[in-house]
């Protein structure tokens with residue numbers, strides 16, 4: 001079976017710059033033989049974690065909404081692409097709320113010590129982060145990277161690599177930066193190749 005990858009788009013704009021860059025990484029991963037499901041997170045209907053702590057005792061969330069099917073899917077995926085713009089120095093709200101709901105994985109792994117992802121699965125899983133920011137300032141991606149790295153630990157899908165482009169307020173259109181588009185394609189392709197290789201071992 002082909003490696004299964006989920007690509008999370010955190011931008012509200014389905015045809016914005018983040019989507020354009022994500023599509024290159026997705027194209028690369030597909031060319032490497034992976035199956036990729038794109039999830040436009042701001043389009044989902046769901047609420048944030050309410051800390052009812054149902055997941056402390058159960059391998060499930062007490063809320064039932066559009067996030068629910070993804071708990072099972074995130075146990076099964078072989079790779080993850082996260083494509084998110086910087087908003088207020090971090091991850092945009094909808095995507096952040098989506099990630100927070102994976103407290104289901106946190107409780108299983110760290111509280112009950114019954115991880116939802118097997119060591120064999122974890123061994124070949126990888127995450128590629130793509131992020132863009134409008135500003136040209138130091139530390140623009142620090143918040144995004146810290147959150148995504150934490151999420152990668154929680155769901156046992158190790159942080160592998162990244163493509164970052166700041167200064168989008170001047171760049172305007174990401175396609176005018178072919179080297180960045182190429183990096184996204186190549187990293188998507190390379191991640192797909194590595195996952196395929198490791199799954200065959």
Ligand SMILES: Cc1cc2nc3c(=O)[nH]c(=O)nc-3n(C[C@H](O)[C@H](O)[C@H](O)COP(=O)(O)O)c2cc1C
Nearest residue numbers: 011013016017018085086087088089133134135168
């Ligand atoms: C609500 C909001 C907050 C933002 N906050 C930041 C920020 O803190 N740092 C930054 O570099 N860019 C910030 N930006 C700019 C976006 O990261 C940038 O415009 C990006 O290219 C948007 O991606 P898109 O084309 O997919 O919409 C913000 C944009 C919005 C709409």
